[in-house]
Amino acid sequence: MHDGSPWAYHLHVAAWVAVLALGVLYALAVRRRGWQATTRQVALFYGGLALLLGATTWPLADLAAHWLLSALVLQRLVLMLGAPPLLLLGLPVPVAAALTRPRLVDHVALACSRPKVAVVVVVLIAVGSLTAPAVHAQNSSLLWRAVFDTLILLSGIVLWTPVLRWVPGTTRPSPLARTAYLIIQSIVPSFLAIVWIFARHPLYPAYDYKGHVLGLSALGEQQIAGFVAKLGTIAVLWTVAFIGLARTEGEDPDAADPLTWADVQRHLERADRGGAMALETQPSPPSDEKHEPAKEEEHRDPE
Numbered sequence: 306m307h308d309g310s311p312w313a314y315h316l317h318v319a320a321w322v323a324v325l326a327l328g329v330l331y332a333l334a335v336r337r338r339g340w341q342a343t344t345r346q347v348a349l350f351y352g353g354l355a356l357l358l359g360a361t362t363w364p365l366a367d368l369a370a371h372w373l374l375s376a377l378v379l380q381r382l383v384l385m386l387g388a389p390p391l392l393l394l395g396l397p398v399p400v401a402a403a404l405t406r407p408r409l410v411d412h413v414a415l416a417c418s419r420p421k422v423a424v425v426v427v428v429l430i431a432v433g434s435l436t437a438p439a440v441h442a443q444n445s446s447l448l449w450r451a452v453f454d455t456l457i458l459l460s461g462i463v464l465w466t467p468v469l470r471w472v473p474g475t476t477r478p479s480p481l482a483r484t485a486y487l488i489i490q491s492i493v494p495s496f497l498a499i500v501w502i503f504a505r506h507p508l509y510p511a512y513d514y515k516g517h518v519l520g521l522s523a524l525g526e527q528q529i530a531g532f533v534a535k536l537g538t539i540a541v542l543w544t545v546a547f548i549g550l551a552r553t554e555g556e557d558p559d560a561a562d563p564l565t566w567a568d569v570q571r572h573l574e575r576a577d578r579g580g581a582m583a584l585e586t587q588p589s590p591p592s593d594e595k596h597e598p599a600k601e602e603e604h605r606d607p608e
Contacts, residue, residue: 311367311368311371311372311373311518312364313367314363314364315363315366315367316362316363317361317362317363317366319447319451320358320361320362320366321358321362323361324354324357324358324361327354327357328351328354331350331351331395334400335347335397335400339399340397340399340400340403341397342395342396342397342400343397346394346395346396346397347395348395349391349392349394349395350391350392350394350395350396351395352391352395353387353388353389353390353391353392353395354388354392356383356387356388356391357383357384357388357392357458359383360380360383360384360387360388360454361380361384361454365379365380365383366380366450368518370443370444370450371444371511372512372518373512373518373519373521373526373530374501374509374512374526374527374530375526375529375530375533377435377440377443377530378530378533378534378537379533379537380454381431381434381435381457381534382533382534382537382538382541384454384457384458384461385427385431385457385458385460385461385464386461386464386537386538386541386542387541388458388461389458389461389462389464389465390461390465390468390469392462393462393465393466393469393471394469394471396471398473398565398567399567401471401472401473402473402567402570402571405472405473406574408578411472411474411571411574411575414466414472414475415472415474415475417463417466417467418466418467418470418472418475418476418477419467420467420478420482420486420489423463423464423466423467423486423490424486424489424490424493426460426463427460427463427464427490427494428493428494430456430457430459430460431457431460431494431495432494432496432497434453434456434457435497437508437509437510439453440509440511440512441509441510441511443511444511445511464490467483467486468483468486468487468545468549473565473567473568473570473571474567474568474571474572474575480549480550480553481550483546483549483550484546484547484549484550487542487543487545487546488542488543488546490538490542491538491539491541491542491543492539494538495534495535495538497531497534498530498531498532498534498535499531499535500531501527501528501530501531501534502528502531502532502535504524504527504528505524506524507523507524507527508527509527512526512527
C-alpha cells in the first residue's frame, strides 16, 4: 500500500534525463552528412519521445506504480503500442542501419523480424511483467520500474519489427500475413485481461488498497483494467492491420517488398561475416618445415 495522495507530484528526474538524452542524440545523428531526416521523420521521432515521457513521468507513472492497475495497463499500452512505431518510423535508413550493424544486434533483430519469434517474445514479456511478483517489484522499487519499463519498450520494438521492416536485410511478411500477425498479437498477449474481468477478488495486493481512487473499488478498477487492456490492444492493432491491408487493395497480397540498397549492403556484410567465421574455423594446413629434409634429399646428387 502506498501512503499519501495519488495526485502528489514527483519529478522523475531519471525519465526526463533519459528522454532528453535520446532527443539530443537523435538531433546530432541526423545532422551527419547522409543521415539527414525528413520533416515527417523528425516529427514522428519526437512524437514518440513525447509519448515515452508521458508514460514514465507524473501523473501516469505514479498512478501505475502505486494506485491503479488500469493506469499500469495504459502505461504499458503507450510503451508497447504508441511510442515504438513512432520512434522506428522516425529513424532515417542510414541511422537504423548503423544501430543494427553490430553482429549481435543484427542477429537478434533478424530473428525478431520473424512473426513467430516476435509473438513469443512479446507474450513472455507482456505476461511476465504482469504476474503478481513482477507487479509487486514494480510497486516497491524505482529500479525495478525502470527495468520493466525498458523491457516493455523493447517488446514494443519487437512487436512492430515484422510490420515496419526498419532493419535492413529483413523480409517483411506479405500484407495478408501482416494482418494475421497483428490480430494474433492483439489476442494472445492480452489473455490476462479476461482473468481480470471475471475475477471475484483483487489479484494484486499492490492495488488492493482500503481507500478509493476516482470512486472505484480495487475489484471494480481491476475489471476496468481488463477492458482497457483488451479493447485498447484490439483498437490499435486491428486499425493498423486493416489500414495496411486496404492500402494494398488491387495489389498481390503475397507480393514481397522491393529490395533496397541498404538491404544489399546488409546481406553483403552478413556474407562477409559468415566467410570470416568459416575461415576461422577451418583447420590450418600442415607446416612445410617437417618436409624440408625430404626435399633436400631429393635434390642430392647420387653417390
